[in-house]
Amino acid sequence: MSLNLIARHAFLLACLVLAALLLVAAWVLRDQVYRTFQDPGVPFQTYTPPEGADYAEAAGWYVREAFANDDEPAVFFVHPTTYSGGGNWNGQLDKPSSVEAVTEIVLPNYAAPFGNAGALHAPRYRQASLYAFMNNREDSVRARLFAYEDVQRAFDAFTAQIGDSRPIILAGYGQGGLDVLGLLLDRFAGDADLQTRLVAAYVIESPVPLDLFAGPLNPIAPCITPEDVRCVYAFTSAMASEEDRIHIITERAMSWTPDGQLDFVDGRGLLCVNPLLSAVSNEYASARQHRGGVAAEGLDPDAVPAPIPAQTGAQCADGVLFFEQPRSRALHRPRRLVEDYRLPPFNLFYEDLRFDVARRSLNLATILQDERQWAPAFDAPEAIEDAPVIAIPDRRRY
The missing domain is CATH 1.20.5 (Single alpha-helices involved in coiled-coils or other helix-helix interfaces)
Incomplete structure (x- = not known):
């Protein structure tokens, strides 16, 4: 050669x-x-956000259902991140891929369990991009806060539309869970009337630090037992083998602080409600207690999909809900890029959540019925000044 x-x-x-x-x-x-x-490649300070929604109009909502009766709960649902990023820090309301992900995956899988308990309201909002949650740069935090402002405006329109007596169910996943937690701090914590009407707030797949309950959320306790109402139901989940995801949940994730800022959750302790037990517990729940997951992609939110039961056991440990690999491949996570930051295209705890919110809604309805029979509260006491006593003369002497 x-x-x-x-x-x-x-x-x-x-x-x-x-x-x-x-x-x-x-x-x-x-x-x-x-x-x-x-990466959008432009600082948020010089960024021009897309046009926002008018929540007085139907176009500002993915779903805004009519009420069947005066006592039906109103469900305020905030969808998770469906916009990956690239061109914007915050997603356009009409971006086809983002809208399709909400309508085809999020609503049938994640909103439907709550919509079964009341009239569903799901606002469109200029969500922070997935990229904004893959790092904690100042620009990314600003994008999250900007998205939350939309959710605040949507919630204010929602409360104006539903009246002042109807029960309320709050629910949000991922970014939507962070925004729901913000609403608890900014709208519910200082409003006794809203607290009275709250069935429960479901903050799913977004860490809820325990220090909030010793501060501004003191009036709204965690959902300790399956019977509790006017409480916070939250978990962030992972399998024991998902080390990167666990690290993100417990250390790199950010949530609200008692003074209303965003900061890391590391060292603050996290709330974990086991969906198989509907309670705050470190007890292991076996797959026999799993009511069922659902892969409902493409179904109408009003459809009732057949749950796949007995798929996974679950246990809360160190603020994380650890679950086992489901038996059905339909409930296995896909292998997508940055999967640790995404929600899967199915709901592993669909039926558990549907059952839970139905029970708590019934419990609150019973409580409200009893409370309406009570005598109205007394008005605030009035201060009365002491008056001098003038003796009446004894006229018998004259």
């Missing part, structure tokens, strides 16, 4: 090895590469 041929073979082999190394590196660093392409 000639030296030239050997050299060509060596060069070809080197190119193949280099290509293989590049492919391996691209695979190993695929999440980092993906993040790079999702």
Whole structure:
């Protein structure tokens, strides 16, 4: 074999090895590469957000259902992140891929369990991009706060539309859970009337720090037992093998502080309600107690999908809900880029949540019925000044 041929073979082999190394590196660093392409590339301070929604109009809502009767609960549901990023810090309301993800995946899988207990209201909002949750830069935090302002405006329109006596169910997943927790702090904590009407607040897959309950959320306790109402029901879930996801949940995630800022949850303790037990407990719940998961992609939110029961056991530990790999492949997470930051296209605890919110709604309805029979509260006492006593003369002496 000639030296030239050997050299060509060596060069070809080197190119193949280099290509293989590049492919391996691209695979190993695929999440980092993906993040790079999702960066809007402009500071939030100089960023022009997309146009917002008018919540007085039907177009401002994905769903705004009519009420069947005067006592039917009103459900305020905030959807999770469906916009990945790239061009904007906050998603456009009419971006086709984001809208399709909400209507085809989120509403039938995640909103429907709560919609079965009341009239569903799900606002459109300029959600912070997935990229804004993959890092904790100041720009990313600003994008989250901007999205929350939309949710606040939507909730204020919601309360104006439903009247001042109807029971309320709050529910949110992921970014939506963070926003629901914000509403508890900004709208419910200082309003005794809203607290009275609250069935429960479901903050799912967004960490809820325990220090909030010793501060501004003191009037609204966690849902300790299955019978509690006017409480907070929350969990963030992972399998024991998902080390990166556990690290994100317990250390890298941010949530509200007692003074209304966003800060890391590390060291603050997290609320964990086990959905198989409907209670705050470190007890292990076996798969026999699992009421069922649902893969309802593409179904109408009003449809009643058939749950797949007995799929997973679950246990709360260190503020995280640890669950076992479901038996059905329909309930296995897909292998997408940055999957640790996403919600799967199914709801593993669909039937458990549907049953839970129905029970708590019935409990609050009974409590409200009893409370309405009580005598009205006395008005605030009035202060009366002491008056001098003037003796009446004894006229018998005259």
